[in-house]
Every structure is written in C-alpha cells, then in structure tokens.
Amino acid sequence: MRILFYSPDSEAEIWTKGFAEIMPEAHLHFWKEGETLENSEPADYAIVWRPPISMLQGRTDVRAIFNLGAGVDALLKYGDSLPPAPIVRLDDAGMGVQMAEFVTHTVLRHYRRFDDYEEQARNSQWQVLKPYDKANFAVGILGLGVLGRRIAQALQHFDFPVRGWSHTMKDVPGVSCFAGKEGLDEFLSGTRVLVCVLPLTSETSNMLCRANFSKLPEGAYLINVARGAHLAEPDLLAMIKSGHIAGATLDVFRNEPLPKQHPFWQEPRITITPHIAALTLYNESIRQIAGKIAALERGEPIAGVVDRERGY
Numbered sequence: 001m002r003i004l005f006y007s008p009d010s011e012a013e014i015w016t017k018g019f020a021e022i023m024p025e026a027h028l029h030f031w032k033e034g035e036t037l038e039n040s041e042p043a044d045y046a047i048v049w050r051p052p053i054s055m056l057q058g059r060t061d062v063r064a065i066f067n068l069g070a071g072v073d074a075l076l077k078y079g080d081s082l083p084p085a086p087i088v089r090l091d092d093a094g095m096g097v098q099m100a101e102f103v104t105h106t107v108l109r110h111y112r113r114f115d116d117y118e119e120q121a122r123n124s125q126w127q128v129l130k131p132y133d134k135a136n137f138a139v140g141i142l143g144l145g146v147l148g149r150r151i152a153q154a155l156q157h158f159d160f161p162v163r164g165w166s167h168t169m170k171d172v173p174g175v176s177c178f179a180g181k182e183g184l185d186e187f188l189s190g191t192r193v194l195v196c197v198l199p200l201t202s203e204t205s206n207m208l209c210r211a212n213f214s215k216l217p218e219g220a221y222l223i224n225v226a227r228g229a230h231l232a233e234p235d236l237l238a239m240i241k242s243g244h245i246a247g248a249t250l251d252v253f254r255n256e257p258l259p260k261q262h263p264f265w266q267e268p269r270i271t272i273t274p275h276i277a278a279l280t281l282y283n284e285s286i287r288q289i290a291g292k293i294a295a296l297e298r299g300e301p302i303a304g305v306v307d308r309e310r311g312y
Ligand code: NDP
Pocket: 069, 070, 071, 072, 090, 091, 092, 095, 142, 143, 144, 145, 146, 147, 148, 165, 166, 167, 168, 169, 180, 197, 198, 199, 200, 201, 203, 204, 225, 226, 227, 251, 252, 275, 276, 277, 278, 279, 312
C-alpha cells in the first residue's frame, strides 16, 4: 500500500517509523514540489497537513485523504480543485484532553485572578483582591463537538456553570445548550468567559466581532482556540480598550506566526500562545488513521468523514 504524505513542520522519521510498526504493508512517500499523478507512482491514500493544492489536484488515485488535524479549513478552501475522495479529519486523537487542559487552565487563571496577581507581583504589590462569584462566571463554549464537549466536561469538575452553542441542538448533561442563530444572543448574554472551538466555515468566520462582543456582559473574557479568522482583530482591541472585554487568551491568528509588529503583542491584557492548545500527537494519530484505513479496506464505514457542504 502506498501512502502519499505531506506535513512540512513535523519529523518525517517519526511518521515513517510509527506507520512501519503498525502498518508494515504501507510505504510512506513524502510528496515533493513538482510531483503529479502523471510523473509519480499512484497512491492509495493521502495523509496531509496544510498541503499545497498542487499535491492533490487531479489525483483520482487516492481512496481517502486524511487530515492531520481536526480543522479542515486549509483543505476545503481549495473547493472543487480537491479530488473527490472522502476527506477524513482527526477525531480527538489525544487533542480533547489537551484542549481541556488549556481552557481549564485559562479559565482558572482568570477566575482566581492569577493574571491580576502576576501583574501585582511584577510591582512587588501584596494585596488581596475581591474574589469573583462563580455563579456569575458561566463559561460559554462556541462549538459542542468532539473538543467542545471535552472542555465542558473538564470545567464541570470545577463547578463552573457551563453553556454550549452548536449548529444543531444538543443534550449534554449539566450544560445549558443553545443552537443556531436564533439561540446565539441568549447564549452570549449569560456568558462570562467565551471559548471559541468552532470549525472555520463561511458561517463562523468573523463571529468574534464587536456586535457579538457587545452582547456579552461587561468584563467578559475571550479564549480563542479555533482559528484566527474567527476573530475580527480590531474589534477585540477596541473592546478591550473600552473595558467591555477584560482580556483574552489567543492561541490562533490570521497570520501565523503572529508578526512581531502586531498590536496584540503590546496589549498586556492579551495572552498569546503559538497554536499549541492541542497538538497533533504522533502515536494517537497514527493509530487512528491506520485503524480507519484498515476499516476502509474491509469496506466498513469510518467516523470523521468531513461534510464538504457544511464545511466541517
Ligand atoms: P467538531 O466538528 O467535532 O465540532 C464542531 C462543533 O461546531 C459542532 O458542535 C458543530 O455543531 C459546531 N458548529 C459548526 N458550525 C456551526 C455554526 N455555523 N453554528 C453553530 N455551531 C456550529 O470539531 P472539533 O471539536 O473536533 O474541532 C473544532 C475546531 O477546533 C477545529 O475545526 C479546529 O479549527 C480547532 N482546533 C484547534 C486546535 C488548536 O491547537 N488551536 C487543535 C484542534 C482543533 P453541530 O454539532 O450541531 O454540527
């Protein structure tokens, strides 16, 4: 079995070794610029992370394209230039627990005022601050999918009121659920910490904007772990300056790496991390993809097939 592979930021040797252990029949071929179906051997499957379209365009050989991440926006942006093969995303694969760690840490840091205490410590200031009231500290999660639900579960352990917003109505124990455009305003009006873990689609792009921020209570906090294009950047800066938004932790940006001259770096109420909220884990991803290839070879259905119309 021949697998066409592209993931420029990760280590080829680890993938080769990992697949060799679990799928000895598979040969991983690392795609190089200039290779097309015409001038290279056919492949059975493709495994990719943010590939150039020249890698995939016109490839009628691959039976499925596996995305080495949960978000498929970097693939779907190519539209009809993509081969017709099913696109399969990573389904948790160890990312759920990382997201839960990242978001829980950030919520606790803000709720327990560690961000304020860090600022005080920088000024050698010893002062006890008024604690926030947990009953008024609801965490609202935009996106109640694989990762959003895992985040909700983790926050519930600390007794935060948790709300979630999705496309179709959900029933998640202990979570106040809202759905669709008609449920958004009510969801936002009771959300003190807004967590974005939505896929990037034409419907969700720029959702984190002035109009929606205005519906949050005064002093709300933003955590964006989804995609940079969800956020209207000037709107966030303006809302932080006005005091309506207390601060934000941002893991994803329109341009990554975030350029050195970007104003976010100068805003002390914004905490920046370099797209690490949930990293793609080698072993978990290899196991999941190998299991799905085996299922496809047996003619069985698999989870995580992307709906191209919906965009996720
Ligand atoms: P899922 O597909 O499992 O979940 C997506 C959720 O978003 C679903 O609940 C879906 O609703 C909801 N949704 C989608 N569109 C809309 C809409 N228009 N209105 C309301 N709700 C909507 O995705 P995952 O949880 O696996 O991943 C989510 C995203 O997290 C990824 O797409 C990626 O962008 C990001 N990510 C970021 C990482 C990082 O390190 N920063 C790492 C991994 C992922 P419904 O269930 O009703 O369809």
